[in-house]
Amino acid sequence: MAKSSSVAPESRVYRWLDERLGISEIVELAGKKRVPEHKHSFWYYWGGITLFFFLVMCVTGVLLLVYYRPGDGAYESVRLITYDIKFGWLVRSIHSWSANLMVAAAFVHMFSAFFMKAYRRPREFLWFTGIGLLSLSMLFGFSGYLLPMDELAYFATKVGLAIPATIPVVGPWIADLARGGPEVGAYTVSRFFALHVVVLPAMFVPLLGIHLALVQKHGMSIPESEQAKPEKARKTIPFFPNFAMKDMAVWLIALNVLGFLAAVYPWQLGPAADSLMPAPMDIHPEWYFMSSFQILKWFGNWFPGALGEFLGIAVFNVGVLLWAIVPFFDPEKRSGVWGRRVTWFGIFVVFVILLTTIWGYAVLPAGK
């Protein structure tokens, strides 16, 4: 077991606070919790990185709320934030970049959990809540994308909402509900705004709470290579201060990446949306929807008409469902036939996502 250093503040302020708040007891309790330490420990930090970007989004989101106006004035208010309000461009850039980085970190977290078999008994609900959180994150992205109401946001949302509209029976109703009318417009912005700042956070925060509570309950899973070692040969470090301080260091590195992107590539605002203008040639969804967008496009090409759209959505949803219920196929601690099959399934999914995303960008027509 690795020897741990201890941080034992002895200052008067600490003693004063400790007497009133019982900090020592909390620290002692946190010190009892231990985190596995092995060659794959790197992947343990990705959940924390995702959480960090979420917290940054919350703070910058509140700041943007001060000036943002949903509805008809949406574009003008974002223009004001970007060009006139002090540090507005910075807050908006950090918000947008952290949203993208959060989804990217969540994907890495999910795939690392998948390949380390962290969904196995008794961590099934950790997996389910994680999938739920990633889905909500993507919905955050989709709903937030429209809010500036610039040209790209408008047409991308229009295309995006055309996808659920193809679902038989309920599809048109879902699309109408999201749009707030026959066309994407000011009502759509209001609805997406409500979804973005009220509905989704109201769903996300409790689910995140459950996810974190389950991490505390079950602890971090260890990969099979570590499980094979005898109990005494497995290394662990205290959660506090060792892992917590390292997590803090990783957050600082994440902050630098965020700062660098916001400084070098401040988020741009395109021309105002105009429904009478033709859609730009290079219209495309955010990168995390590019894979599904490309798959749907393929099915549309292979099976022209409603059948192609329906088949595309059906295949895509079956894939997502299979991914979500993977703990039921591979529940045991040791990999059997199903364990190996699931690993191959994961490799296949990663391959398809990467291929279709790259392909999607490669075949994108040149913009203006």
Added chain:
Amino acid sequence: MNYPVWDVPVIGSGWTIGIIAIIHILISHFAVGGGIFLPMAEAKAIREGRKDWFPALEKFSKFFLILTGVFGAMTGVGIWFSIGLANPEGTSALIHNFVFGWAIEWVFFLVELTLAAAYYYTWGKISERDHLRLGWAYAIASIGTLVIITGILTFKLTPGGWLAFAGTGEEPHHFFEAFFNAGYLPSLGLRILVCVSLAGIWALVYFGGMDGETEGPTKEKLVRWAAKWILPAYALMPVFALWYYTTIPADHRELFQLGVSTIGQGAFTHVTRMALMAVLSSATIALVIFLFAWLFPRELTRGQGLAILFLALLATASGESVREFLRKPFVVNGYLYSNGVRVLNIDKVNRVGYLANSPWAKPVTDTTLPSPEIGLRMFQGQCMACHTVDGYRSMKRLAGGRDGKAIGSILKILKDHKPESPYYKYMPPLVGNATEIESLRQYLDIMANGKLTSPVVDTRPKPVKAGVDTTVVRTDSAKAAPVADSLKVAKDSLNVASKDSAKASAPKASVDSAKAVKPKADTAKRP
């Protein structure tokens, strides 16, 4: 490659140099800092009887030798290749001025490489005292390379009194005036501090790979000692940075001050954003080293060391970007613009022509009439040092949404190069005769719009009365034929001439040109 023009798609030649240079700086500064670190660590181990340090230091010196001797040297040569291709005129100017400086640097470099190898291969084979002497000799040689190169680098922004001799043929005789320029000492101080910090950071990368279980006490001492190497930079860097700032010429400092003065309004320039990024990442490095290495030295991993190095990369990239950006629009301040045009030659080039004066431009068959082909050569010569067609600082994007007339107006602003121009502080003047400027306008028009969108101007001098503007709008559609031919050359270069469109575009362009040349009373500049 389109020799002698270096067309790097997407990222452009500037970024190519930048990427190679940033990697080189991370390694070459370690070559200097590590040269101080190793003998100091060895001396400490001898003094304090820490024999357990020797095996770790020996392995570290092997890592040091490979990294600096192979990758440092490779990226150094890479810089030479890339700057020579991207800005041959600038490279030529520096070589002519500093040929002996560089010769001295290469001597130091050769000595440095030899001693680095000798230092590694003599561990345990010669006496401790002699081995330590080798280490110190290496340190002196490596500091020598820094002492030389810093003078050449800082000269570019602060050439000072040397400028009085620029263009006289006497420049190399004023080597010391150029070398010991105003920015030299503070920059040397800053770079030494960076070298020392990077020595500590690279040591953390290396010692992070030691086993905390079997080599616990040694690892703990070495990691904590390496972590302390970041401290001198934190104590002294603000002092040297401030000193360096005072040496920046006032008109270049304005670039920075504009951003600083607008921080209150929240709108600051690229250079200020990058400077703040350098401060953020530098400050964060100390905290991350404290959290990763100082608190838990035995648990430090190679991955964590690399994460610290990544922050150093961000800090270096940001800092170097600021240094480069502050010199805009010059390669050598007051002497040579970033488009390779010498300040002293501007009048001549405007009169005689840019292509006739540029040894690096590809020849053009017909230079009597404006054509997109001439425009392409102008673009390659004067724009591509900073812009790409459709990648970094894309001209397609920057010119997009503008018709030929608007593009012409911008080119006029760039050519006039008046201090009140918004481009004055960042961009060099556009140079060339009327035919070349009109050609560039046509080329950019095609790039932005796929065709010519405004009348083609015949820039040939007309035998008319004195005092009359000789620029006329071409009225003979037959003369549009050369335009149609060269249009294809330009389109090929823009990669828009696919098999189908090439066939379709040439006649279409002729039609467009024919339409464009329709006489218009308001555009014909006749009295």
